[in-house]
Amino acid sequence: MITGFFPGRIRLRAPVFKDTAITERALSILKAPALSSIIKEIEHNPVTGSVLIKYHPTKVPIAKLTSLLPFFKKLEKEAEMYSEKNKAVILAMLDELEGYVKNWETA
Numbered sequence: 015m016i017t018g019f020f021p022g023r024i025r026l027r028a029p030v031f032k033d034t035a036i037t038e039r040a041l042s043i044l045k046a047p048a049l050s051s052i053i054k055e056i057e058h059n060p061v062t063g064s065v066l067i068k069y070h071p072t073k074v075p076i077a078k079l080t081s082l083l084p085f086f087k088k089l090e091k092e093a094e095m096y097s098e099k100n101k102a103v104i105l106a107m108l109d110e111l112e113g114y115v116k117n118w119e120t121a
């Protein structure tokens with residue numbers, strides 16, 4: 015899923031990002047007010063299933079992200095097995111992620 019990474023940029027590529035509903039949901043989370051000071055720009059290519067996220071590397075809350083590693087591993091596994099059968103599971107997981115992100119503002 016991660017096809018490119020260096021501080022300030024991460025590229026994700028997977029068939030799941032060709033699905034409009036899932037991608038729109040994921041991008042809405044990344045554009046949340048809690049992340050507005052971290053994420054600079056997001057580019058999505060639905061044809062290739064690619065998402066490029068440009069961010070401020072010095073503003074990434076590493077402790078908060080580290081605590082979410084088990085969740086991201088589970089999400090990655092579901093995304094790798096993406097089909098209409100597990101679409102609802104992925105969307106539910108994105109709802110859960112949104113809850114975590116919203117709590118960043120208050121934590």
